[in-house]
Amino acid sequence: MFQNRAEAIALVLPAAIFAGAVFLVPVVILLSEGFRTGDSWTLQAYVDFFSQSLNQAVFLRTLKLAAMVTAVAAVIGYAAAFAIVNLPPKGKGRITGLVVLPLMISPVARTYAWIVILGRTGIVNKALVSVGLSDEPIRFLFTETAVFIGLLQLFLPLMIISLISALENMPRDAVPAARVLGANWLQVFTKVILPLTKEGLVIGGTLVFTGSMTAYITPAILGGSKVLMLETLLYQRVTMANDFVSASVIALILIVMAFAANLLLKRLATARNKR
Amino acid sequence: MSDSRFLSLEKLTLSYGKNVAVPEMDLDIGKGELVALLGPSGCGKTTTMRAIAGLMEPSSGAIVLDGVNITRVPANKRPVGLVFQSYALFPHLNVYENVAFGLKLMGVRGAELDTRVNDGLKTVGLSNFASRKPAELSGGQQQRVSLARSMVMEPKVLLLDEPLSNLDARLRLEMRTELQRVQKESGVTMIFVTHDQVEALAMADRIIVMLDGKIEQIGTPEEIYNNPVSDFVADFVGFENVFERVDDKIKTANGDIAINGTIDPATKGLAWRPSMVTLGEGPFEGTVRGTSFAGGTREYLLDTPLGQIKAECAASLPAHDFGAVLNFDLPVAKAAQLARTGNL
Ligand SMILES: Nc1ncnc2c1ncn2[C@@H]1O[C@H](COP(=O)(O)OP(=O)(O)OP(=O)(O)O)[C@@H](O)[C@H]1O
Ligand SMILES: [Mg+2]
Numbered sequence: 001m002f003q004n005r006a007e008a009i010a011l012v013l014p015a016a017i018f019a020g021a022v023f024l025v026p027v028v029i030l031l032s033e034g035f036r037t038g039d040s041w042t043l044q045a046y047v048d049f050f051s052q053s054l055n056q057a058v059f060l061r062t063l064k065l066a067a068m069v070t071a072v073a074a075v076i077g078y079a080a081a082f083a084i085v086n087l088p089p090k091g092k093g094r095i096t097g098l099v100v101l102p103l104m105i106s107p108v109a110r111t112y113a114w115i116v117i118l119g120r121t122g123i124v125n126k127a128l129v130s131v132g133l134s135d136e137p138i139r140f141l142f143t144e145t146a147v148f149i150g151l152l153q154l155f156l157p158l159m160i161i162s163l164i165s166a167l168e169n170m171p172r173d174a175v176p177a178a179r180v181l182g183a184n185w186l187q188v189f190t191k192v193i194l195p196l197t198k199e200g201l202v203i204g205g206t207l208v209f210t211g212s213m214t215a216y217i218t219p220a221i222l223g224g225s226k227v228l229m230l231e232t233l234l235y236q237r238v239t240m241a242n243d244f245v246s247a248s249v250i251a252l253i254l255i256v257m258a259f260a261a262n263l264l265l266k267r268l269a270t271a272r273n274k275r
Numbered sequence: 276m277s278d279s280r281f282l283s284l285e286k287l288t289l290s291y292g293k294n295v296a297v298p299e300m301d302l303d304i305g306k307g308e309l310v311a312l313l314g315p316s317g318c319g320k321t322t323t324m325r326a327i328a329g330l331m332e333p334s335s336g337a338i339v340l341d342g343v344n345i346t347r348v349p350a351n352k353r354p355v356g357l358v359f360q361s362y363a364l365f366p367h368l369n370v371y372e373n374v375a376f377g378l379k380l381m382g383v384r385g386a387e388l389d390t391r392v393n394d395g396l397k398t399v400g401l402s403n404f405a406s407r408k409p410a411e412l413s414g415g416q417q418q419r420v421s422l423a424r425s426m427v428m429e430p431k432v433l434l435l436d437e438p439l440s441n442l443d444a445r446l447r448l449e450m451r452t453e454l455q456r457v458q459k460e461s462g463v464t465m466i467f468v469t470h471d472q473v474e475a476l477a478m479a480d481r482i483i484v485m486l487d488g489k490i491e492q493i494g495t496p497e498e499i500y501n502n503p504v505s506d507f508v509a510d511f512v513g514f515e516n517v518f519e520r521v522d523d524k525i526k527t528a529n530g531d532i533a534i535n536g537t538i539d540p541a542t543k544g545l546a547w548r549p550s551m552v553t554l555g556e557g558p559f560e561g562t563v564r565g566t567s568f569a570g571g572t573r574e575y576l577l578d579t580p581l582g583q584i585k586a587e588c589a590a591s592l593p594a595h596d597f598g599a600v601l602n603f604d605l606p607v608a609k610a611a612q613l614a615r616t617g618n619l
Binding site: 171172173174176177178179180181182183184187191192195196 | 325328329330349350351352353355356357359361363364365366367376377380381424425428
């Protein structure tokens with residue numbers, strides 16, 4: 001396309017310089033912070049970080065919630081995507097539109113909407129109390145459940161969209177062919193649909209997992225300081241304690257976990273089915 | 276259950292939402308028959324196949340196979356095989372695994388599995404392709420894998436939806452004989468869909484001609500070819516000159532015109548193949564508007580008072596020029612007498 005490499009390089013140079021100056025350099029500086037004590041390079045900051053029980057709990061909770069959200073999103077996502085793909089074309093367009101609609105609404109607004117639903121005077125509690133199922137309002141907000149629900153609602157559309165496109169790329173008659181060859185619905189799923197849509201599952205899973213791990217607004221509003229996650233902890237360390245070393249450690253943990261999740265999901269996807 | 280009613284459709288109605296694709300179809304198919312389902316695009320051939328395979332729930336009526344009512348039996352529990360027009364091979368599995376797919380689900384394992392898969396591959400001549408992925412095969416090879424995958428299940432009925440339509444002419448001929456051979460050797464009851472009348476005539480023991488979800492005619496290739504019951508079937512099998520009958524006249528664009536010979540009172544229409552038209556003598560005159568050479572014969576398109584007529588004569592006879600005026604006749608004795616008209 002280009003006459004020579006120099007031309008191509010000249011074209012990307014401005015973008016590269018910009019990205020380097022405002023993104024790469026600060027990130028490298030921040031991350032290197034975590035490996036320094038005085039003048040020497042050590043892993044001391046990481047040892048210190050993980051030796052505190054609060055940090056351990058936050059780390060495990062983040063991992064657990066992100067994994068759970070991913071797993072539940074995959075289950076609900078497959079069911080929803082399969083149903084949507086099999087709709088007549090007109091309905092399909094409309095429902096797909098509805099699925100992506102939440103992605104166009106501000107996450108702050110979306111998350112505050114949950115407070116209207118789950119708060120002490122929210123819809124759910126009002127209903128429970130007036131029906132007599134509960135004597136007093138139940139605490140939903142600032143629990144792991146609230147964060148879980150919020151994250152699931154936030155990221156489910158990404159899973160559904162990934163799976164819809166994966167399912168649509170499947171050969172049209174693969175499912176009926178498997179049925180006629182004697183597969184029950186579970187076997188159709190494990191032997192045909194899953195292997196043929198695993199790329200979509202890996203993409204959707206990676207988006208949902210890293211998204212859940214790095215989400216800030218949802219755990220901040222629905223979990224607050226009672227249900228800290230790595231991202232909210234990071235913000236707290238910086239704003240309240242000016243602790244850039246911990247911030248650096250958390251940042252790297254998040255990056256590493258995002259890559260690890262992607263690798264793991266790919267690994268799972270390419271593992272040959274046991275026969 | 277008798278052998279001639281091995282598979283029966285009883286007032287089977289198939290709909291997509293409010294649209295009825297196939298209304299109240301009655302059909303009996305005998306054990307070991309090779310039946311062709313012939314009809315124009317959209318007449319309900321695929322729909323009927325899918326219903327027999329259990330991929331679509333009938334809105335009413337019943338399907339009985341080998342004495343058992345299978346109308347409500349789910350697809351995975353029916354002893355029915357279906358070869359899809361798209362082949363529908365599993366792209367993530369190699370040829371061997373594709374053919375083994377159904378057998379494994381049946382619980383066949385070990386040496387027996389191996390034997391049956393290899394036998395299946397041998398039948399379709401693909402023993403050397405066992406470890407290839409579907410994407411590495413030609414269309415014809417994929418089609419044969421798909422056939423083997425269904426055959427090894429030893430279904431009571433094997434349905435094939437336009438099995439040859441994606442193949443080139445030569446391979447199509449080859450696969451025709453192949454399919455016939457496999458069917459005769461295994462004795463499986465086979466229904467194949469086609470919209471190519473030549474294919475249906477060449478392969479089938481019996482032909483079902485469908486139109487708009489209804490069966491127009493069922494018969495042996497000879498019956499269909501020689502005695503079409505309706506103008507639609509006649510046109511479909513190559514009677515290119517089709518007329519409605521009014522008393523002892525035929526109805527044309529220029530009014531009713533008398534023809535020679537007596538017509539059976541029950542006859543609603545008359546049809547002639549180009550080869551049945553007498554050319555060179557007779558009461559009618561036509562102007563040559565087109566000619567085409569077809570090897571042994573030469574075809575003429577004539578402008579006549581009856582409308583356009585297609586006639587044919589031996590290519591060895593001297594050719595008539597464009598614009599020449601020829602005499603011709605439509606002899607009633609040769610015509611196919613149609614019991615129904617009004618579908619053209
Ligand atoms: N999924 C569907 N939803 C609604 N209508 C359908 C559907 N599939 C088929 N039809 C309609 O049912 C009728 C029969 O279709 P079918 O696919 O059985 O035809 P066919 O004889 O197999 O045609 P072709 O030779 O083109 O394959 C057609 O009018 C078609 O428009
Ligand atoms: Mg069809």
